[in-house]
Amino acid sequence: MTQFSETDLTAAVVDSFKDTPNPRVKFLLQELVKSLHAYVQKTDLTFEEWEFAIDFLTRTGQKCTPIRQEFILLSDVLGVSMLVDAVNHREREGATETTVLGPFYVGEHQVTPHGTDVSARLSGEKMFVQGRVTDLSGKPLAGVPVDIWHADDDGFYDSQKPTYATEGPSSRARFITDADGRFFFRTIKPCSYPIPVDGPVGEMISYTKRPALRPAHIHFLVAAPGYEPLVTHVFIGGDPNIDCDVVFGVKDELIANIEKRTDPVMPDGKPSPTPWHLMTYEFRVRPGGGAAPKPLAAKATEDA
Ligand SMILES: [Fe+2]
Known part of the structure; x- marks a missing residue:
């Protein structure tokens, strides 16, 4: 099992999409991961805030x-x-x-x-x-x-x-x-x-x-x-x-x-x-x- 640090986790997740058949889908997903990870790091997002966001999006869908x-x-x-x-x-x-x-x-x-x-x-x-x-x-x-x-x-x-x-x-x-x-x-x-x-x-x-x-x-x-x-x-x-x-x-x-x-x-x-x-x-x-x-x-x- 590979253990990832905060800094190389983003690269690992981006790489996990490397075999996506459609190049546009691959690009969109990899860029989404980069932007989301950058947001979490920039804001030092807390668990409480992350849970709020999940609940907010859940209620938006409902x-x-x-x-x-x-x-x-x-x-x-x-x-x-x-x-x-x-x-x-x-x-x-x-x-x-x-x-x-x-x-x-x-x-x-x-x-x-x-x-x-x-x-x-x-x-x-x-x-x-x-x-x-x-x-x-x-x-x-x-x-x-x-x-x-x-x-x-x-x-x-x-x-x-x-x-x-x-x-x-x-x-x-x-x-x-x-x-x-x-x-x-x-x-x-x-x-x-x-x-x-x-x-x-x-x-x-x-x-x-x-x-x-x-x-x-x-x-x-x-x-x-x-x-x-x-x-x-x-x-x-x-x-x-x-x-x-x-x-x-x-x-x-x-x-x-x-x-x-x-x-x-x-x-x-x-x-x-x-x-x-x-x-x-x-x-x-x-x-x-x-x-x-x-x-x-x-x-x-x-x-x-
Ligand atoms: Fe309108």
Whole structure:
């Protein structure tokens, strides 16, 4: 039996992965070991702290369900999600900026006719959203699926509510761009919301006295065949929390100027009995490939 010292233990564990068939997997595991060991040595981690970490990660996993992803939330608040996004999108070439997927991309996104009010059951200030998908040269892309999802006027996603199973999706849909690359829908203006604080990630955020808020936004996933999937948000300009996003996801280009309108009709010619807001945004995608993320519930169905 070989006895390892503190200093040569790391090399021994790294070497134990030397026969891993896939070179990328081998590299990832060996680098993970090096980083973990360096952390333990740098912090002189105590047994009590190590046990706390094991318990924290255990509870993080136990909090996950087919429509709740506490690990994505943990990744988000630690900035890991935005760092993975950054290293994978170093070259944008004029394409729309990306940001985190977030933990609420759940459920099947049903193809919905343009103009639909995706928040018809909800109270809130009405908003008309009009978007366009183009390539880097501005050429419109037709037939592109665009998934959208956002929180309600109280800051909750549909999947966080007990009514989700019986009433189905709300403020969540898929549109297919028309011949001019356009899509449009009605909804309510979302507001800032706190990330879920009833799990271990929330415990960490409140214990460390970090604000738990995300500035108001709508999520977009643009999945044009032959182009890189675009995972992004459009933020509501003027949101008071725009500078303190708990997941570090705001980029200047993604902040939209939302217009307050009093016209009696919305851009599609249909009447609006109340004042409304207008969000307009153009999404530019770059050529490439890669699979778009799948909603959690769809993944759970495939895995079953
Ligand atoms: Fe969100």
